[in-house]
Amino acid sequence: MTIAIAKDSRLSAGATSWCDEHSLDADARTALELRALLARVDHLEISQDTVDDLEHLLPEDPEPSAETLRAATRDAVIALNGYRRDVTSVFIAKTWWLATGGLSWGDTPTDAYDLILLVSELEVTERAVSLAEIKAAAVVDSAAAA
Numbered sequence: 001m002t003i004a005i006a007k008d009s010r011l012s013a014g015a016t017s018w019c020d021e022h023s024l025d026a027d028a029r030t031a032l033e034l035r036a037l038l039a040r041v042d043h044l045e046i047s048q049d050t051v052d053d054l055e056h057l058l059p060e061d062p063e064p065s066a067e068t069l070r071a072a073t074r075d076a077v078i079a080l081n082g083y084r085r086d087v088t089s090v091f092i093a094k095t096w097w098l099a100t101g102g103l104s105w106g107d108t109p110t111d112a113y114d115l116i117l118l119v120s121e122l123e124v125t126e127r128a129v130s131l132a133e134i135k136a137a138a139v140v141d142s143a144a145a146a
Contacts, residue, residue, distance in 0.1 A: 003101030004113045006120035007127075008089050009037060010096055014131035034081045035137035036129045041073045044122060057118045073122055076115040086110035098125070 011019065011033060019029050046066035055064050058072050080087065080098065087100045087110075100116055102109035119125055 001101060002104040002109050002113070003099060004116040004120070005097045005099045006116045007125045008096040008098045009033070009125035009127065009129055011134065012128040012130050015129055015134040018131055018134060030082060032134050032137045033129050034078065036133035037077045037081075037124060038074060039133065039136065040124050041070060041077060041122075044070065044073070044124075046070060046122075050122075054118065054121055057114050057121075069122075073118055073124065076118045077124060079115050080112065080119060084112055086112045087116070 011029065019032070024032070046069055048066070051058075051064050051066055051069050054069060058064050058068055061068050087098055090097050090099055098116055098119075100110045100112040108114055
C-alpha cells in the first residue's frame with residue numbers, strides 16, 4: 001500500500017469570519033482559496049537543488065527548471081481544488097490532511113498521488129489561508145470582474 005498525504009489548507013478563523021461577513025457561498029470561498037494558493041506558488045523560491053530533487057514528479061522535460069516545477073505545482077493545486085474521487089480529507093491530530101493511495105506495483109496508485117507529493121514537498125498547503133491572502137485574492141477577483 002502506498003499513501004501520499006499533504007496538509008489540507010483550510011481557511012484561517014479570520015479568513016472564515018471575513019467570508020461570513022461578506023456572505024460568500026462555498027463556491028466563492030473555494031475560488032478565493034484557490035487564488036490564494038496559486039499566489040503562494042507564484043511566490044515560491046525554487047532552487048535548482050529543489051528542481052533536481054523533485055524532477056521525478058515533473059512532466060518529461062530534457063532540462064527541468066524552476067519554471068517547469070512552478071507550472072507543475074500550479075497545475076497540481078488546480079487539480080486538487082474541489083472534489084476528486086481519488087482524494088479524501090482526514091482529520092488526524094488536530095489537522096486536516098489530503099490523502100490518496102492504494103496498491104502499487106511500481107507505478108503511482110492514483111492520478112492524485114504525484115500531485116499531493118508535489119504540493120506537500122513545496123509546502124504550499126502547510127499553513128491555513130490567512131485573512132490577508134483572502135483579501136488579496138478578493139482584490140484580484142474584483143479587478144478581473146471589472
